[in-house]
Amino acid sequence: MRIGELAKLSGLAPSRIRFYEASGLINSVERKANGYRDYAPDTLWILEIITGAQGAGFSLEEIRHLLPLNPSGWKHDELLEGLKRKVGEIEVLQKRLAQSRAQLLVAIESIENKPEGMQCADNTQRVLDRLRQEMDVAAEKKSQAMRA
Numbered sequence: 830m831r832i833g834e835l836a837k838l839s840g841l842a843p844s845r846i847r848f849y850e851a852s853g854l855i856n857s858v859e860r861k862a863n864g865y866r867d868y869a870p871d872t873l874w875i876l877e878i879i880t881g882a883q884g885a886g887f888s889l890e891e892i893r894h895l896l897p898l899n900p901s902g903w904k905h906d907e908l909l910e911g912l913k914r915k916v917g918e919i920e921v922l923q924k925r926l927a928q929s930r931a932q933l934l935v936a937i938e939s940i941e942n943k944p945e946g947m948q949c950a951d952n953t954q955r956v957l958d959r960l961r962q963e964m965d966v967a968a969e970k971k972s973q974a975m976r977a
Contacts (some may be wrong), residue, residue, distance in 0.1 A: 831866065832847070835873060839876045840871055846876065849876065853890065853893060864887075879896075886915060886918070895907065919946065928967065
């Protein structure tokens with residue numbers, strides 16, 4: 830299959846396909862006498878795996894280690910371990926994002942409910958004090974959870 834057809838079927842730009850080939854994520858193909866690349870039919874599902882894995886947060890290097898060299902060469906244990914590791918990384922990121930969201934909501938609420946007549950500089954200190962207080966409460970909750 831030529832790169833144009835592969836691009837159309839995969840929804841990827843030909844340059845992206847060539848990039849994946851140059852990166853070693855898809856098998857290099859021989860050029861025909863006319864200079865066209867001729868990709869194997871299984872290249873399409875490999876591209877789908879690559880784009881799906883990238884969408885799930887895997888780096889190209891991580892994908893390279895998990896992809897089989899051929900369609901029947903999946904390393905089940907390594908694949909499963911890599912997927913579980915990524916889920917763990919996502920869970921840590923979700924916790925961090927939840928903490929960041931909570932801090933931003935405290936800042937927004939503190940700014941929106943500034944006491945009448947308070948100068949901005951004074952309110953800035955009030956907001957910072959409130960954020961520190963919230964961080965101390967969160968740290969104490971985390972410490973209690975680790976002791977339990």
